Amino acid sequence: MNMESRPRKVPKERLLIVDDEDLIVQAMRKYFEALGYQVDGAFELEEAQALLANYEYDLVIADLRLTGIGGVEGLQIVADVHQRCARTRVILLSAFGTPDIERESYNRGADAFLQKPKAMMEIARIAQSLLEQ
């Protein structure tokens, strides 16, 4: 990773990463921790929901699909986030996004909907921009 090209280091804000792929969670955790964020990772919808019930996050980055073909658990996470804490920002990621799902994501309150694959640096830039709003 090219540390020089990363966005500037931000104050310690709490971030939750949700993805069923272990390596993605690990890689994103490492990247965002290096940027100064406090990062938790979750691999299942219910694990993310349990964390959201107990901690307040500044930002949630969640994969749309957590259970294989056809899953849209990320939409449930968006709903949960906004039910619990209106100021928490949510970025949804998906390799299977359709215009309908993207529209539904924004309707439910997602702050950004990004098509996978997306460079980590780009995700971090969007995250930082949302947190500064």
Added chain:
Amino acid sequence: MIREHHALDAILDPGGITPVYQPIVRLQPIGTKLASLECLSRGPKGSNFEAANVLFDYVRLKREETLVDRACIAAALASAPMSVRLALNVHASTLARDADFIPFLMETAKQNEIGVQSLTVEIVEHAPPWDGVGFLKALDRLRDLGICIALDDVGLGESNFKMMLDVRPDYLKVDRYFVDGCHEDRDRQAVLRMICDLAAHFEAEIVAEGVENEAVVETLTETGITLMQGYLFGRPLSAADAAALVHAAA
């Protein structure tokens, strides 16, 4: 790489649950006396589930209270100190749905040479509905065995007046929400007095949870509450530290 195992598997694996034991003390005219230990559970080390609230919120969302209650009890009794009352947390839904739970509890206690009469089952519940008839039958069976019943989180969620009537507990555990700051809050004092009146009616004892300072102890004592639990009297202890505490208290 997709994770091959869900977190639930890691929780249920041998060693997935680490038991810890928090003292419940009885205030004496001078000092305190160890009354019992509440068996608490921590999830797999290094996971989000080391935090008990996250662990049990997850378990409830997965609707796997029964499996995890059993795992927590097996872990707690396997390492628990002898010669002290042990309080075990059990979801009401487990008692209602799991017909084999009580034989499991008896067998687990026997394997660990713990008399069931030294057990208190603390009823917790967050998500109705469950089979009320099965639940009441299970309570009767526990009582027949000489096991005490406590109602956890009194005043919150499902630990309400209906639950109090259904359970008729030996102990009412008052949540820290009502205890914390009660020394400077007349409204909380009024709630505590009301719970004391109810406890007297049911011939139950009150355990105040979340006791963290002397001013709260004084208010609780004036209200008639003598069983207390909280960081002021001891944080959750490892099995070895709990055994040392019991030994020292003997």
